Amino acid sequence: xxxxxxxxxxxxxxxxxRIGEVASHVARCRKRGxxxxxxxxxxxxxxxxxLRLAGDVSARRPGREMxxxxxxxxxxxxxxxxxxxxxxxxxAECYTGxxxxxxxxxxxxxAKIIEVRPERIRAALSAGVVPVVAGAxxxxxxxxxxxxxxxxxDTTAVALAKALDADACELxxxxxxxxxxxxxxxxxxRRMHRITxxxxxxxxAAGCPKxxxxxxxxxxxxxxxxxxxxAFTWEPGTWVTEEDPEMEAALIRAVVSxxxxxxxxxxxxxxxxxxxxxxxxxxxxxDVNVDMIVQNVSVGGVTDISFTVPDGQLETAMEICGSERAxxxxxxxxxxxxxxxxxxxxxxxxxxPGVAAMMFETxxxxxxxxEMISTSAIRISAVxxxxxxxxAVQVLHEVxxxxxxxx
Amino acid sequence: xxxxxxxxxxxxxxxxxRIGEVASHVARCRKRGxxxxxxxxxxxxxxxxxLRLAGDVSARRPGREMxxxxxxxxxxxxxxxxxxxxxxxxxAECYTGxxxxxxxxxxxxxAKIIEVRPERIRAALSAGVVPVVAGAxxxxxxxxxxxxxxxxxDTTAVALAKALDADACELxxxxxxxxxxxxxxxxxxRRMHRITxxxxxxxxAAGCPKxxxxxxxxxxxxxxxxxxxxAFTWEPGTWVTEEDPEMEAALIRAVVSxxxxxxxxxxxxxxxxxxxxxxxxxxxxxDVNVDMIVQNVSVGGVTDISFTVPDGQLETAMEICGSERAxxxxxxxxxxxxxxxxxxxxxxxxxxPGVAAMMFETxxxxxxxxEMISTSAIRISAVxxxxxxxxAVQVLHEVxxxxxxxx
Numbered sequence: 001x002x003x004x005x006x007x008x009x010x011x012x013x014x015x016x017x018r019i020g021e022v023a024s025h026v027a028r029c030r031k032r033g034x035x036x037x038x039x040x041x042x043x044x045x046x047x048x049x050x051l052r053l054a055g056d057v058s059a060r061r062p063g064r065e066m067x068x069x070x071x072x073x074x075x076x077x078x079x080x081x082x083x084x085x086x087x088x089x090x091x092a093e094c095y096t097g098x099x100x101x102x103x104x105x106x107x108x109x110x111a112k113i114i115e116v117r118p119e120r121i122r123a124a125l126s127a128g129v130v131p132v133v134a135g136a137x138x139x140x141x142x143x144x145x146x147x148x149x150x151x152x153x154d155t156t157a158v159a160l161a162k163a164l165d166a167d168a169c170e171l172x173x174x175x176x177x178x179x180x181x182x183x184x185x186x187x188x189x190r191r192m193h194r195i196t197x198x199x200x201x202x203x204x205a206a207g208c209p210k211x212x213x214x215x216x217x218x219x220x221x222x223x224x225x226x227x228x229x230x231a232f233t234w235e236p237g238t239w240v241t242e243e244d245p246e247m248e249a250a251l252i253r254a255v256v257s258x259x260x261x262x263x264x265x266x267x268x269x270x271x272x273x274x275x276x277x278x279x280x281x282x283x284x285x286x287d288v289n290v291d292m293i294v295q296n297v298s299v300g301g302v303t304d305i306s307f308t309v310p311d312g313q314l315e316t317a318m319e320i321c322g323s324e325r326a327x328x329x330x331x332x333x334x335x336x337x338x339x340x341x342x343x344x345x346x347x348x349x350x351x352x353p354g355v356a357a358m359m360f361e362t363x364x365x366x367x368x369x370x371e372m373i374s375t376s377a378i379r380i381s382a383v384x385x386x387x388x389x390x391x392a393v394q395v396l397h398e399v400x401x402x403x404x405x406x407x
Numbered sequence: 408x409x410x411x412x413x414x415x416x417x418x419x420x421x422x423x424x425r426i427g428e429v430a431s432h433v434a435r436c437r438k439r440g441x442x443x444x445x446x447x448x449x450x451x452x453x454x455x456x457x458l459r460l461a462g463d464v465s466a467r468r469p470g471r472e473m474x475x476x477x478x479x480x481x482x483x484x485x486x487x488x489x490x491x492x493x494x495x496x497x498x499a500e501c502y503t504g505x506x507x508x509x510x511x512x513x514x515x516x517x518a519k520i521i522e523v524r525p526e527r528i529r530a531a532l533s534a535g536v537v538p539v540v541a542g543a544x545x546x547x548x549x550x551x552x553x554x555x556x557x558x559x560x561d562t563t564a565v566a567l568a569k570a571l572d573a574d575a576c577e578l579x580x581x582x583x584x585x586x587x588x589x590x591x592x593x594x595x596x597r598r599m600h601r602i603t604x605x606x607x608x609x610x611x612a613a614g615c616p617k618x619x620x621x622x623x624x625x626x627x628x629x630x631x632x633x634x635x636x637x638a639f640t641w642e643p644g645t646w647v648t649e650e651d652p653e654m655e656a657a658l659i660r661a662v663v664s665x666x667x668x669x670x671x672x673x674x675x676x677x678x679x680x681x682x683x684x685x686x687x688x689x690x691x692x693x694d695v696n697v698d699m700i701v702q703n704v705s706v707g708g709v710t711d712i713s714f715t716v717p718d719g720q721l722e723t724a725m726e727i728c729g730s731e732r733a734x735x736x737x738x739x740x741x742x743x744x745x746x747x748x749x750x751x752x753x754x755x756x757x758x759x760p761g762v763a764a765m766m767f768e769t770x771x772x773x774x775x776x777x778e779m780i781s782t783s784a785i786r787i788s789a790v791x792x793x794x795x796x797x798x799a800v801q802v803l804h805e806v807x808x809x810x811x812x813x814x
Contacts, residue, residue, distance in 0.1 A: 065490050071481040072479040075475055
């Protein structure tokens with residue numbers, strides 16, 4: 001008998017039929033003898049609708065009031081899921097983030113968990129009741145409602161699994177697991193059985209949309225095994241766990257692409273200490289999420305600095321670079337939205353120096369130009385023209401034989 | 408400078424435009440120098456939609472889970488109203504029933520207020536902030552969310568006005584006050600400037616839909632002056648207050664009709680002690696809301712017992728009467744849905760014995776048959792054929808000259 005925390009995202013509980021499917025699945029798990037704790041997101045597109053409504057009502061939307069609004073969506077979902085379970089004869093009770101013991105800081109709309117005090121959840125489990133917990137919410141020490149941010153339900157589930165010392169945290173979603181690459185781009189893409197936390201984090205950072213990075217970090221730090229799986233087919237999905245000796249054979253696990261970033265280049269910057277620091281400090285202060293940063297060795301005392309930012313933050317980034325240009329003595333500032341980042345990820349590349357060469361050769365052989373490169377111990381990313389991104393993913397998926405490996 | 412608790416019903420905050428109107432009104436009140444506390448219901452038909460959703464999800468809907476669901480509607484409304492106020496530069500903060508200090512019993516979906524601890528609301532007022540409180544909700548001593556029932560926002564507003572020692576409780580609604588009768592039936596119907604709590608309660612019991620009876624009782628008991636007024640025209644409405652010497656002149660204040668009840672008659676009941684008691688105990692146990700009860704003097708040792716129940720509870724009532732008939736030795740049980748209750752209400756009738764006679768004569772002169780009569784100190788009700796109800800209201804409104812009096 002295992003204790004499982006099962007998280008269901010918005011598409012998994014989008015309407016009464018889907019809620020019924022989820023309740024039936026939980027009833028099956030209970031029959032099998034497992035103890036189940038549910039974490040539920042708002043139904044379907046409800047969070048988006050609430051945000052739109054707030055935009056219609058006021059241009060001024062204090063974080064405290066926004067969090068009260070957004071968290072209403074999950075309350076609705078948990079009560080309905082709990083009723084559906086009761087309707088199947090499974091005793092269930094719903095709990096808000098506050099009732100489930102999620103104490104957070106007061107950073108509204110993006111609150112961090114300070115502590116989980118799951119006394120009521122434990123009591124419910126002991127009483128044979130399925131607790132249905134609202135995802136992505138908590139309460140501050142000042143007794144105000146807080147929202148953990150989009151994707152925060154994954155974090156709620158992982159934190160609750162840790163607090164309850166659960167055997168696993170299952171993240172049910174509308175995809176059936178983690179794939180070697182996007183199956184829409186490469187039909188041969190394969191669902192992986194297992195992947196390490198480090199690889200999952202690199203994939204997430206490289207553009208893989210699910211699960212939310214914060215929850216993977218939390219699970220990694222607290223050693224909570226994750227199981228990413230489908231709420232539609234109910235088949236087993238992908239386990240995200242600690243590194244495993246048998247995994248070492250794998251050179252590359254996955255190819256990930258991200259076409260939501262733009263490139264900024266500050267050209268002809270004199271090679272003086274402190275120049276880059278001052279620029280990136282100003283970008284950080286303006287909440288611009290700088291991703292890749294590349295600086296070439298200086299030639300003749302001047303260098304080029306390139307970096308990528310989300311498309312939506314390009315305007316802000318360009319304004320800051322423009323106003324810093326004179327102070328930096330830079331020759332010019334340019335940008336390019338027509339790019340994509342293609343990454344290969346795999347824990348096995350750590351001990352294999354040929355991976356990068358193979359990637360660059362493959363792209364070159366296919367006439368795909370590389371504009372920027374950055375690497376970590378288990379990832380290599382190349383910025384390529386946006387129009388070549390899908391082709392880059394396809395040829396890399398093939399050359400590393402990702403469709404054929406079987407773990 | 409007054410402290411006003413202002414309650415806004417669902418139609419008053421039905422969409423972003425209406426929420427904007429409410430915020431503008433509050434801004435005007437503040438400018439005038441008043442301190443304002445808002446109590447807000449769920450937007451438009453949201454509560455009905457949540458109930459429908461629950462019906463679609465499960466046939467089993469525990470009260471605790473239902474209350475979590477329903478109260479999500481008010482949370483959405485308060486956060487949006489608070490944002491709209493902030494958008495106009497009026498500092499505002501929203502509070503759930505729990506945060507506002509509403510401690511209730513655990514009678515889910517119809518919880519009673521045990522205590523109001525409005526510390527946070529007082530602190531907000533002191534800080535110059537407009538508190539926006541969720542109507543009809545609270546928290547039980549077991550820390551579960553509770554719902555006070557439909558129309559419970561009026562009760563929240565009155566209880567908060569009492570707890571804050573406010574100068575008045577304003578109930579903003581989609582009608583402009585309390586009328587001498589339904590203006591749809593009698594175009595000459597007049598909005599009253601003032602009415603006593605006793606009269607208002609009798610009118611509510613006689614079928615006047617707003618304000619909710621429970622809130623009027625609460626206001627009466629705690630001496631909170633009520634002001635029933637329009638959230639659409641913003642003009643002054645009707646004050647509901649303690650009895651006032653100048654009101655004594657008024658014989659009859661209003662005519663109210665109710666066509667949502669059916670009549671049940673148990674005929675030929677032997678006149679033995681305990682018979683009626685046993686019948687009405689069984690009806691009460693089945694949650695049938697018996698309204699008027701009339702028992703004639705017995706003739707030849709047998710009597711007829713007639714009573715009215717809401718249309719929707721007639722079937723249950725008839726089943727119980729059917730199964731009790733043998734035990735009661737009754738001759739038969741019959742029902743009639745084709746009835747309406749027409750009532751005249753007025754504190755002045757206490758010292759005027761001619762009111763009843765005038766009512767019966769007027770109905771007789773207009774060929775309207777009276778099937779049942781019941782009276783209180785300040786109300787006379789007659790059950791008439793449903794098809795004659797509007798005409799009864801019109802002739803009574805005219806004979807008591809309600810269009811002409813001016814208070």
